[in-house]
Amino acid sequence: xxxxxxxxxxxxxxxxxxxxxxxxxxxxxxxxxxxxxxxxxxxxxxxxxxxxxxxxxxxxxxxxxxxxxxxxxxxxxxxxxxxxxxxxxxxxxxxxxxxxxxxxxxxxxxxxxxx
Amino acid sequence: xxxxxxxxxxxxxxxxxxxxxxxxxxxxxxxxxxxxxxxxxxxxxxxxxxxxxxxxxxxxxxxxxxxxxxxxxxxxxxxxxxxxxxxxxxxxxxxxxxxxxxxxxxxxxxxxxxx
Numbered sequence: 001x002x003x004x005x006x007x008x009x010x011x012x013x014x015x016x017x018x019x020x021x022x023x024x025x026x027x028x029x030x031x032x033x034x035x036x037x038x039x040x041x042x043x044x045x046x047x048x049x050x051x052x053x054x055x056x057x058x059x060x061x062x063x064x065x066x067x068x069x070x071x072x073x074x075x076x077x078x079x080x081x082x083x084x085x086x087x088x089x090x091x092x093x094x095x096x097x098x099x100x101x102x103x104x105x106x107x108x109x110x111x112x113x114x115x
Numbered sequence: 116x117x118x119x120x121x122x123x124x125x126x127x128x129x130x131x132x133x134x135x136x137x138x139x140x141x142x143x144x145x146x147x148x149x150x151x152x153x154x155x156x157x158x159x160x161x162x163x164x165x166x167x168x169x170x171x172x173x174x175x176x177x178x179x180x181x182x183x184x185x186x187x188x189x190x191x192x193x194x195x196x197x198x199x200x201x202x203x204x205x206x207x208x209x210x211x212x213x214x215x216x217x218x219x220x221x222x223x224x225x226x227x228x229x230x
Binding site: 036101102103105106 | 217
């Protein structure tokens with residue numbers, strides 16, 4: 001069974017204090033790792049997709065990296081508006097062929113950035 | 116904004132009533148996914164549909180839950196004879212359906228409360 005584990009469960013940072021969130025996974029053949037941001041009362045907002053070990057993607061203060069067993073979301077000089085729950089998910093084939101498959105999510109990391 | 120639309124945003128039902136949740140995918144998307152987020156739990160996959168076809172319903176409870184995505188109109192998640200344990204946020208996501216494009220974009224969710 002596919003498993004996704006995120007750590008830490010919660011992270012409190014001061015504005016400008018850089019850090020990283022971890023997502024480790026156990027899957028039978030990774031077909032994409034996805035990062036989302038979710039604000040309270042809202043739906044997840046897509047951030048990045050990574051497909052192969054060594055791949056990196058950047059967007060503003062966020063940078064996502066991927067190895068064969070885990071992904072990191074690096075946050076550089078965070079601001080209070082970066083406070084949210086960050087979700088990691090892996091894409092699982094729904095049965096082969098051309099089907100595009102469900103996402104299996106981790107529990108998320110709640111990030112709080114204090115001014 | 117041609118994002119994923121869900122309605123209603125909030126739905127209150129008494130035990131035993133039926134709940135119907137609607138989802139209109141993002142423009143140009145032909146694949147729809149439903150996820151459930153229970154209080155204090157992560158997002159869990161329920162069902163994956165293409166137009167007029169259920170591709171994967173491995174996450175759907177065996178009884179009382181059904182989903183459809185007709186040729187015309189929105190996707191519907193139907194919960195019959197609701198119970199208190201069905202209270203949750205239900206999110207719909209859509210994807211393009213083209214090979215190589217696997218990102219899923221989420222709607223704002225429907226928050227179901229069963230009294």
